[in-house]
Amino acid sequence: MTYAEAVANYNTRLAEYNAAVAAHEPLKNITRLSGRVVASLEATKRAAIREGNPNITAVEARLNGALMTHKGHLRNMDIQNRNGPGYSIVKELGLGVRNLVNSVKMRANAATPGQKKAANKSIADSVGQNLKNVVKAPIALTTKLLKSSIVATVLFAPISLGMGILHAAWECMDDKKSPYEGKTVKKMSAGFTNVMGKLSSKVQRI
Numbered sequence: 001m002t003y004a005e006a007v008a009n010y011n012t013r014l015a016e017y018n019a020a021v022a023a024h025e026p027l028k029n030i031t032r033l034s035g036r037v038v039a040s041l042e043a044t045k046r047a048a049i050r051e052g053n054p055n056i057t058a059v060e061a062r063l064n065g066a067l068m069t070h071k072g073h074l075r076n077m078d079i080q081n082r083n084g085p086g087y088s089i090v091k092e093l094g095l096g097v098r099n100l101v102n103s104v105k106m107r108a109n110a111a112t113p114g115q116k117k118a119a120n121k122s123i124a125d126s127v128g129q130n131l132k133n134v135v136k137a138p139i140a141l142t143t144k145l146l147k148s149s150i151v152a153t154v155l156f157a158p159i160s161l162g163m164g165i166l167h168a169a170w171e172c173m174d175d176k177k178s179p180y181e182g183k184t185v186k187k188m189s190a191g192f193t194n195v196m197g198k199l200s201s202k203v204q205r206i
Contacts, residue, residue, distance in 0.1 A: 003051050006044040013040040027080060031073040038066045038105070045109075060111055067106045071122070074099045100126040 001009070017033040041063040048056040078095045081087060103126045107119035 001043055001047055003044065003047040003053050003055075006040070006047040010037070010040040010044050013037045027073065027077055031070070031077055034066070034070045034073050038063070038070050038102075041066050042105075057111075060109060063109050064106070064111075064115070067102055067109065071099065071102050071106075074102060096126065 013033070013036045017030070017037050020030050020033050041059065045056065045059045045063060047053070048059050074095055078092065078099070081091050081095065100123065103119060103122040106122060107116060110116040110119050
């Protein structure tokens with residue numbers, strides 16, 4: 001995709017998102033469209049880098065704004081799930097992972113030390129507030145969540161920032177020493193090893 005094509009795609013996605021907001025569509029749909037705006041800006045940024053386009057700074061600024069907007073929608077969906085009828089722990093865990101994915105993207109797109117610091121805090125908060133249930137959840141639920149493609153991606157993204165998800169989750173929410181510190185995934189359990197082996201051939205330390 002060329003830069004011009006990417007910009008055209010972004011304009012389409014932005015128009016779809018704005019129309020959904022104006023029509024007061026369900027939060028789930030607005031959040032989905034917000035994510036598509038983010039994805040279109042990521043594609044635009046990649047195209048700008050490839051072509052040496054001087055508008056890269058403006059694209060990064062728009063992407064930062066879109067990531068912040070998407071983070072707000074995910075937060076509102078989490079509140080809606082917690083306080084509305086039909087609460088779902090699976091939905092809560094899924095939203096937590098999506099929020100963490102968004103935070104990792106914020107870190108990757110950060111242009112200043114201040115933005116990087118804020119993104120790092122957002123990652124830690126996302127892990128601590130939303131994913132401790134994964135650590136302590138029944139193995140069947142944990143395995144179900146780990147099999148999703150979005151988790152396959154995010155499990156390794158924070159590790160590149162020096163943060164293991166399970167260890168960080170425990171450290172953020174529990175005063176007791178984390179049992180995951182210095183451990184490798186393959187030493188945790190046969191079932192966990194099997195799941196992680198399918199996700200990546202390069203299992204990293206948690």
